[in-house]
Amino acid sequence: MLYPKSHLLYERACKVIPGGVNSPVRSFNGVGGKPVFMVRGEGAYLFDADNNQYIDYVCSWGPLILGHAPSVVIAAIDEATQNGTSLGWATEREIELAERMVKILPAVEKIRFVNSGTEATMSALRVARGYTNREKIVKFSGCYHGHADSLLSASAGSGVATLGIPGSAGVTIGAVKDTITLAYNDLDQVEDTFRQYGETIAAVIIEPIAANMGLVIPLPGYLQGLRQLCDHYGILLIFDEVITGFRLAKGGAQAYFNIKPDLSTFGKIIGGGLPVGAYGGRSDILDKVAPLGPVYQAGTLSGNPLAMAAGIAVLDAIEQKDFYENLAKNTAELVNDLNNVFQASGNFAYAYNIASIFGIWCKPYAKTPPRNYEEVRSANSKWYANLFFALLEQGVALAPSAFEVAFVSFAHQTQHFKNTVIAFANAVTDLSNHV
Numbered sequence: 001m002l003y004p005k006s007h008l009l010y011e012r013a014c015k016v017i018p019g020g021v022n023s024p025v026r027s028f029n030g031v032g033g034k035p036v037f038m039v040r041g042e043g044a045y046l047f048d049a050d051n052n053q054y055i056d057y058v059c060s061w062g063p064l065i066l067g068h069a070p071s072v073v074i075a076a077i078d079e080a081t082q083n084g085t086s087l088g089w090a091t092e093r094e095i096e097l098a099e100r101m102v103k104i105l106p107a108v109e110k111i112r113f114v115n116s117g118t119e120a121t122m123s124a125l126r127v128a129r130g131y132t133n134r135e136k137i138v139k140f141s142g143c144y145h146g147h148a149d150s151l152l153s154a155s156a157g158s159g160v161a162t163l164g165i166p167g168s169a170g171v172t173i174g175a176v177k178d179t180i181t182l183a184y185n186d187l188d189q190v191e192d193t194f195r196q197y198g199e200t201i202a203a204v205i206i207e208p209i210a211a212n213m214g215l216v217i218p219l220p221g222y223l224q225g226l227r228q229l230c231d232h233y234g235i236l237l238i239f240d241e242v243i244t245g246f247r248l249a250k251g252g253a254q255a256y257f258n259i260k261p262d263l264s265t266f267g268k269i270i271g272g273g274l275p276v277g278a279y280g281g282r283s284d285i286l287d288k289v290a291p292l293g294p295v296y297q298a299g300t301l302s303g304n305p306l307a308m309a310a311g312i313a314v315l316d317a318i319e320q321k322d323f324y325e326n327l328a329k330n331t332a333e334l335v336n337d338l339n340n341v342f343q344a345s346g347n348f349a350y351a352y353n354i355a356s357i358f359g360i361w362c363k364p365y366a367k368t369p370p371r372n373y374e375e376v377r378s379a380n381s382k383w384y385a386n387l388f389f390a391l392l393e394q395g396v397a398l399a400p401s402a403f404e405v406a407f408v409s410f411a412h413q414t415q416h417f418k419n420t421v422i423a424f425a426n427a428v429t430d431l432s433n434h435v
């Protein structure tokens with residue numbers, strides 16, 4: 001495939017936008033090379049500036065569970081637009097979307113809309129601190145919760161509990177001094193940490209399925225154990241469901257695992273591809289938020305009518321019969337076919353899934369998924385990069401980073417899966433010939 005227009009756009013973009021992109025992963029830094037610029041999405045496909053066509057498994061990093069440009073969402077946005085793009089006063093659609101979410105999500109009694117996942121997690125932590133009058137928070141290495149200062153902490157690695165190391169330039173030691181970073185899937189470490197700091201910890205925030213370090217699935221009993229430990233120490237449990245919400249199951253990870261977090265955060269799917277976020281949970285906690293309570297949080301465009309309309313249209317669509325069962329079945333079959341391809345040609349990668357999220361771990365001869373960030377990082381990221389480019393050439397778009405996951409949408413159907421498996425077989429053969 002040729003990318004002359006993409007390359008020209010990249011040059012132009014670099015003059016006015018840092019790195020030419022508005023979110024770093026789009027720059028292809030994770031795989032090397034120059035980014036491809038996209039123009040249009042339709043169903044399972046993306047089309048780039050040079051009119052190259054790809055079966056897309058990025059799905060806008062998760063929001064597009066119905067695929068690109070689904071007619072129900074486009075129509076809902078069109079209709080909402082007729083009355084203006086933002087009214088700035090309270091509107092009925094906000095109640096409608098909130099009512100639907102409260103009805104579907106087992107652990108959400110009240111909800112507040114914001115504009116991004118970052119805002120949602122940042123606000124949830126503020127509420128947790130305001131509610132408990134405690135300052136420390138616990139997060140897990142490799143989990144991403146957006147780019148709020150207190151959540152951009154670094155880990156010292158090797159399963160060491162880490163306190164107060166900034167994970168980005170510009171984040172002060174002060175901003176992360178109350179952030180404790182632990183290894184994912186290690187309950188003993190949580191217990192030790194709670195024993196030491198328990199009475200000063202406001203909340204534990206976790207991706208109930210970690211989907212920002214590749215795909216890491218919680219071990220049996222891990223999330224239940226976290227719930228019990230949090231209860232014991234009076235610590236709030238926050239599920240960051242920005243990815244898992246309405247993806248893992250209709251009721252998100254909280255329904256899938258039957259665990260009630262005290263607070264949950266959302267984004268992505270509930271905006272149908274428009275900018276949105278939300279945090280919700282127990283009423284007694286949410287009632288601490290202004291104007292009812294002392295925790296301040298606000299937003300000019302929060303509850304934007306277009307985003308609400310898009311979200312309502314998506315939540316309508318997922319009500320169709322066997323929606324999640326079919327997505328999960330399709331994804332499991334795809335993963336199985338991909339593993340057959342990998343096994344037939346050198347076993348250099350392993351595919352696995354949960355519901356409609358799948359991971360490709362370039363760890364030779366792996367037979368089980370990675371359990372934490374350290375294991376994820378033991379993979380061969382150069383092979384992932386080679387696979388990524390070989391697949392692009394075959395018309396299949398994975399994320400341009402080994403630390404992201406792949407998403408299957410409702411628009412991905414039998415022929416797309418067949419073509420994807422053929423593309424992988426060609427790509428892998430091509431790579432094997434060059435090893």
Ligand code: PLP
Binds near residue numbers: 117121
């Ligand atoms: N939480 C999780 C689990 C995410 O995956 C992301 C983004 O990918 C965020 C929070 C931040 O969301 P946003 O990019 O909308 O700020």
